[in-house]
Amino acid sequence: MELLKLIWRNTLRHKLRSLLTAVGIAVAVLAFMLLRTVVTAWNAGVEASAANRLITRHAVSFVFPLPYAYRDRIARVPGVERVTFAVWFSGVYIDKNQFFARLAVDSNSFFDVYPEFLVPPDQLAAFKRERNACIIGSEIAQRYNLKIGDVMPLEGDIFPGRWEFVVRGIYRPRDKTTDPTSMLFHWQYLEEQARKEKSSREGQVGWYVSRITNPDEAGALSASIDALFANSRAETKTETERAFQQSFLSSMGSVMTAMDVMSFVIIGIILLVLANTMIMAARERTHEYAVLKTLGFTARHIFVLITGESLILSVIGSAIGLTVAFPAVEGFQNALPKGWFPIFYIEPRTIVFGTIAGVAVGLIAALIPARRAMSIRIVEGLRYIG
Amino acid sequence: MPPLIEIRNVSKSYRREKLEIPVLRNISLEIGAGDFVALMGPSGSGKTTLLNLIAGIDRPSAGSVVVAGTDLTELSEGELAEWRARHVGFIFQFYNLIPVLTAVENVELPLLLSGLDKPERREHAEAALAIVGLGDRMDHYPRQLSGGQEQRVAIARAIVTDPTILVADEPTGDLDKNSAEEVLGLMDRLNREIAKTILMVTHDPHAAERARSIRRLDKGELV
Known part of the structure; x- marks a missing residue:
């Protein structure tokens, strides 16, 4: 023994309560x-910047x-290595x-600026050769069972009409924070259609992405780029990719902050639940702890x-919660409309934090009942009727 | 030969809110090794308090308590706990066994502090249970035993470390006549056969008759 x-045995003494x-x-x-996974998924774009x-x-x-x-x-600005657009x-x-x-996208420069989209060279070459070709993310290929050579028909809304693209490449994300659900095709193909239809969108792009030599000069370079187009019909706002992603997410910022806070409030709730159980258990055993002290057990033993x-x-x-979290996260993602969270996985640091929180809560919840049981005098404990 | 237990001018009082309640007044007492002493007296006379002071689970307000050459008033809480583990076997009125442990595990409990390894502990615990006649009840939980059997397990727990003194607080107070007789017979044997020093608090004159000497307390004083 x-x-x-x-x-x-003490843990199993009140099985229902312990359970x-x-x-x-x-x-x-x-x-x-x-909650942490949703917050992480929401901020994935920022993290991947x-x-x-x-x-x-x-x-x-x-x-x-x-x-x-x-x-x-933009390409001529000193410090800008490569420019692409989308x-x-x-x-x-x-x-x-x-x-x-x-x-x-600009097929000639896009994959130079975004090296995290991994495309086999032969597929990239095939994509560049064909005007209505497209490259899709590996998850899109899997989700819709698309293979090289398949046709993806799209019904345009911003750009009306029926569009047909031939899958010529499937990219793999370099890491977990890279979106595996994008579909990329030639901007020139879009531009041709715009010209044919004499659309107002002819000769227009959505945004530019510049790869710069020195990230420390991002502020100065942004100012230089914006200065080029000051007082023009289309003034620009240049910022780092992180700042851009953050501003993009700002509309939901308060909701995410609330979820972030809630995830930590939950840790506090666990603490209260466990502390309540331990206070009840220790109070019921006040007499037994006094008996143990009489036998020679010390306050340290009672603490243990x-x-x-x-x-x-x-x-x-915590172990049950962590184990169930994996299928639960997967089920949660499946229950959401496809594409809501392209990057949705439990981060290692979330697992580490959940584990540390579980152990820390166990220690902290025991402090009050242990302190009381340690300090109570033997004669008082022996008289205690729970 | 010096007495095993030497109590000199011991007083004990408790504080209830602003009131100082005296429980023991200037008690002096000597008990020799191998003695079997019954402490008697009416409720509130201070019997249990005196027993607690001798067992090192309470401290006097004044005076000294020397047991086996150690002045208990000079020990720290940790030292006192260690001293109790080595020198005192305690028998309670309501047995106070740990309900989630079997009889043999309850008896083994004090040996966890002894430094013995697991097989040695088990061997000692089984031997102690055999002495109290419960060799066939080792794996029974307290709820599966009668009151008399529980008290015999408690006695086995008290003697398993071979303590210097056995202190018993109303050991038959919760038992029927036959079980009480068994327990008293056992204590008598421990005193006569292995010369165990026993100090027993009791209300029961019949139980006190088994002791070699009887000391009476009244209103906190030895009479």
Whole structure:
């Protein structure tokens, strides 16, 4: 018989109470993991931002286009290595519930500026050769069972008409923070159609992306680029990719902050649930702790007994919560409309934080009951009637 | 030969809010090794308090308590706990077994502090249970035992470390006549056969008759 056995038996003394406490902790840990994962997914674009990329958009709003002619002027700014551009195409694929990014890009420069989109060289070459070719993310290929050579028909909305693209490449994301759900096609193809229809969008792009030599000069370079187009019909606003992503997300910022705060409030709730259980358990055993002290056990032993029980409950509850979190996150993602969160996974740091929180809660919840049980005098404890 | 237990001018009082309540007044007492002493007296006379002071689970307000050459008033809480583990076996009125542990595990409990390894602890615990006649009840939980059996397990727990003194607070107070007789017979055997020093608090004159000497307390004073 070891002290550990006594701790374990004490944990199982009130099986229903222990079970409910462990389940409460598991549910709270699960909720914490889900909330953190949603917040992480929401901020994934910001996290994935490269420090050496600047985004130049219309000064008034992102929805206003910029002249194609800006490209060469931006490229000539000292410190700018490479410039590319893109247009938000939107459109409908199959039906309106199928959401993923569809962008018209400059096929010659886009993949130089975005090296995190990994395209096999032969596929990239095939894509560049064919005007109505497209490259799709690996997840889009998997989701719609698309292969090289398949045709993707899109119904245009911003750019009306029926558009047909041939899949010539499938990119893999370089890391977990890279969106695997984009569809990219030639801006020139879009431009040809605009010219044919004499559309007002002819010669226009959505935004420019510049790869710069030195990220430390991002501020100065942004100012230099914007100065080029000051007082023009289409003034620009240039900022780092991170700042651009953050401003893009700002409309939902307060909701995400609330979720962020809630995820930590949940940790506090776990603490209260467990502390309540441990206070009840320790109070019921006041007499037994006095008996143990009479036998020669010290306050330190009492601390170990109470803290050990608290840790067992918190670790079991946290382990269940962490284990269930993985299928739950997957189920949550499946339940959402496709494409809401292109990057949705439990971050390693969320797992680490959930684990640390579980252990810390176990320790902290035991402090009050352990302190009381340690300090109570033996004669008082022996007289105690619970 | 010096007495095993030497109490000199011991007083004890408790504070209830602003009131100072005296429980023991200037008690002096000596008990020799191998003695079996019954402490008797009416409720509130201070019997249990005196027992607690001798067992090192309470401290006097004044005076000294020397047991086996150690002045308990000079020990820290940690030292006192260690001293209790080595020198005192305690038998309670309501047995005070740990309900989630079996009989043998309850008896083994004090040995966790002894430094013995697991097989040795088990061997000692089984031997102690055999002495109290419960060799066939080792794996029973307290709820599966009668009151008399529980008290015998408690006695086994008290003697398993071979303590210097056994202190018993109303050990038969919760038992029927037959079980009480068994327990008293056991304590008598421990005193006569292995010369264990026993100090027993009791209300029961019949139980006190088993002791070699009886000391009476009244209103906190030895009479």
